Amino acid sequence: MNVALDWRVQNQPTGLLIADDVHLSRGGRRVLQEVSLTARPGRLLVLVGPNGAGKSSLLGVLAGLLAPSLGRASLDDLPLSQWSLPALARRRAMLSQHVQLGFAFRVDEVVMLGRSPHATGGASAKDGSVVDAALRAAQAWHLRERNYLELSGGERQRVQLARVLAQVWERSDGPAWLLLDEPEAGLDIAHQHFVLQQARKMAQQGYGVIAVLHDLNLAARYADEVALLAQGRLLRHGSPSHALDPQVLSAVYGLPLRRVPLDDGGWMLGPV
Amino acid sequence: MNIPLSEVLGALGRWLSGSELSGDDHVVLMLRLPRVLLAMLVGAALACSGAAMQGLFRNPLADPGLIGVSAGAALGAVTMIVLGGAFTGVMSELAGSFGIAGAAFAGGLAATALVYMLGRRRPGIGALLLAGVAISAIAMAGVGLLTFLASENQLRDLTFWSLGSLGGASWQRLAVISLPMLLALLLLPRSAAALNALLLGEQEACLLGFRPERLKPLLVTLVALSVSAAVATTGVIGFVGLVVPHLLRMLWGSDHRMLLPGSILGGAVLLTAADTFSRTVVAPAELPIGVLTALLGGPFFLWLLLRARIGEVQS
Numbered sequence: 377m378n379v380a381l382d383w384r385v386q387n388q389p390t391g392l393l394i395a396d397d398v399h400l401s402r403g404g405r406r407v408l409q410e411v412s413l414t415a416r417p418g419r420l421l422v423l424v425g426p427n428g429a430g431k432s433s434l435l436g437v438l439a440g441l442l443a444p445s446l447g448r449a450s451l452d453d454l455p456l457s458q459w460s461l462p463a464l465a466r467r468r469a470m471l472s473q474h475v476q477l478g479f480a481f482r483v484d485e486v487v488m489l490g491r492s493p494h495a496t497g498g499a500s501a502k503d504g505s506v507v508d509a510a511l512r513a514a515q516a517w518h519l520r521e522r523n524y525l526e527l528s529g530g531e532r533q534r535v536q537l538a539r540v541l542a543q544v545w546e547r548s549d550g551p552a553w554l555l556l557d558e559p560e561a562g563l564d565i566a567h568q569h570f571v572l573q574q575a576r577k578m579a580q581q582g583y584g585v586i587a588v589l590h591d592l593n594l595a596a597r598y599a600d601e602v603a604l605l606a607q608g609r610l611l612r613h614g615s616p617s618h619a620l621d622p623q624v625l626s627a628v629y630g631l632p633l634r635r636v637p638l639d640d641g642g643w644m645l646g647p648v
Numbered sequence: 649m650n651i652p653l654s655e656v657l658g659a660l661g662r663w664l665s666g667s668e669l670s671g672d673d674h675v676v677l678m679l680r681l682p683r684v685l686l687a688m689l690v691g692a693a694l695a696c697s698g699a700a701m702q703g704l705f706r707n708p709l710a711d712p713g714l715i716g717v718s719a720g721a722a723l724g725a726v727t728m729i730v731l732g733g734a735f736t737g738v739m740s741e742l743a744g745s746f747g748i749a750g751a752a753f754a755g756g757l758a759a760t761a762l763v764y765m766l767g768r769r770r771p772g773i774g775a776l777l778l779a780g781v782a783i784s785a786i787a788m789a790g791v792g793l794l795t796f797l798a799s800e801n802q803l804r805d806l807t808f809w810s811l812g813s814l815g816g817a818s819w820q821r822l823a824v825i826s827l828p829m830l831l832a833l834l835l836l837p838r839s840a841a842a843l844n845a846l847l848l849g850e851q852e853a854c855l856l857g858f859r860p861e862r863l864k865p866l867l868v869t870l871v872a873l874s875v876s877a878a879v880a881t882t883g884v885i886g887f888v889g890l891v892v893p894h895l896l897r898m899l900w901g902s903d904h905r906m907l908l909p910g911s912i913l914g915g916a917v918l919l920t921a922a923d924t925f926s927r928t929v930v931a932p933a934e935l936p937i938g939v940l941t942a943l944l945g946g947p948f949f950l951w952l953l954l955r956a957r958i959g960e961v962q963s
């Protein structure tokens with residue numbers, strides 16, 4: 377603990393979340409190979425790629441959930457495997473695709489679970505105000521007294537987003553990370569755009585945000601950077617216009633794609 | 649035998665001050681008091697273990713018996729009742745109820761250890777559940793076989809044991825079982841925050857900074873210790889571990905920081921009340937407490953089930 381503290385005093389945490397030559401095998405299958413990627417706080421990085429490309433696996437490695445078979449993932453130049461779990465939990469939160477909750481909890485109690493890595497563990501007035509703020513930021517404030525089990529899929533998704541935001545709300549000991557695995561899944565078009573707008577807003581406030589998205593047009597519209605994965609390899613990483621190259625995408629998805637110009641000077645991807 | 653409250657307090661006072669004790673005082677101090685304390689301890693242990701298992705398995709209908717502990721303890725006890733005579737001819741000191749209780753305790757722990765070792769071969773909680781079901785079934789088959797082999801006297805002992813009773817309460821017994829039970833009652837509530845996080849799934853618990861792979865063996869060990877000790881002393885008393893946490897969830901919600909201490913309190917109250925009722929309702933005979941809790945708990949369980957079904961249809 378004191379060693380870590382001294383280290384902090386001498387070195388401002390870089391906040392960089394880095395995958396360095398990451399390989400990952402699961403059940404005998406190679407799901408990630410030679411993936412090197414540096415993610416910076418203050419940016420919205422979107423991971424795209426066909427089904428089975430390794431997007432969620434890469435997110436799992438960057439969250440510290442999956443240990444790479446080779447290579448390493450690090451935050452503040454410290455390998456994730458050397459972080460204490462509660463300290464890591466205060467610096468990065470992840471919205472998973474499938475959260476199970478079979479017990480009756482009030483919505484604000486679910487969001488309060490996000491405060492469990494913090495010293496007060498959900499008991500202080502500060503935790504209460506963080507929960508309030510996170511509920512508002514996720515447009516779920518009006519649901520706060522409802523039973524979570526009685527919510528629709530889209531409402532649950534927003535409540536889980538609020539829980540994840542509450543986990544890393546104050547960013548006290550360095551830039552915090554939000555990892556979002558298909559945050560738009562199950563949401564209507566208005567809420568899809570809202571979630572991405574919120575993700576971008578968090579990035580502008582200094583969070584590092586990494587989102588796995590299937591919708592290439594949402595990626596093109598909101599991402600600061602896009603990383604394109606296919607068959608466990610990182611093919612392109614850069615600005616949306618660089619990474620979402622129609623020729624490369626057509627080959628990767630096996631579907632001819634082209635850019636359709638929009639009135640506002642932007643573009644959309646659509647089938648030829 | 650009806651002893652007024654003033655006499656009970658008088659007996660306690662004479663006992664604490666070291667005065668000479670009357671016959672009634674002996675009934676209060678040597679029979680009633682340890683029995684009430686035993687009921688409180690066993691009720692608290694069963695209810696708190698039930699709440700912890702329901703959290704661990706993320707299923708509000710889970711029972712402490714799911715990890716094989718009750719069936720293992722039953723097999724231990726029945727083995728001692730039926731085959732114990734073979735060894736205890738030599739060591740007749742052990743032959744009494746302490747031998748049966750010891751065998752039940754050992755059987756509960758052994759079955760749970762086996763379930764845990766089999767269940768950890770695959771990730772997730774499902775394997776533990778399946779191993780628990782399988783080992784319980786095998787243990788109950790063993791109980792069935794031994795019942796078939798038992799003599800008439802043994803059958804009577806065996807039936808009496810399996811109905812559950814707090815009648816064997818004594819200060820020595822309390823002293824023996826209070827260690828594993830108090831250990832569980834003190835340590836289980838400390839896992840409340842981790843159990844709350846675990847309700848979201850094992851991955852979410854990791855992301856929130858907890859280690860489910862460490863929580864599992866800790867909870868299984870504590871539950872095995874306390875439930876084995878409970879079953880060993882009183883026989884199988886069902887439904888306390890299921891009903892008490894359920895009632896509390898309806899009152900206060902599912903937060904384990906409330907639920908675990910609440911279950912300790914609720915279990916103690918419920919089993920003490922149930923035992924008092926079972927002693928008095930058909931006095932001077934005693935209704936076996938296991939029968940009473942099953943008689944009350946069974947319909948309650950059905951009501952929960954039907955209520956859930958109706959709720960599903962409505963939503």
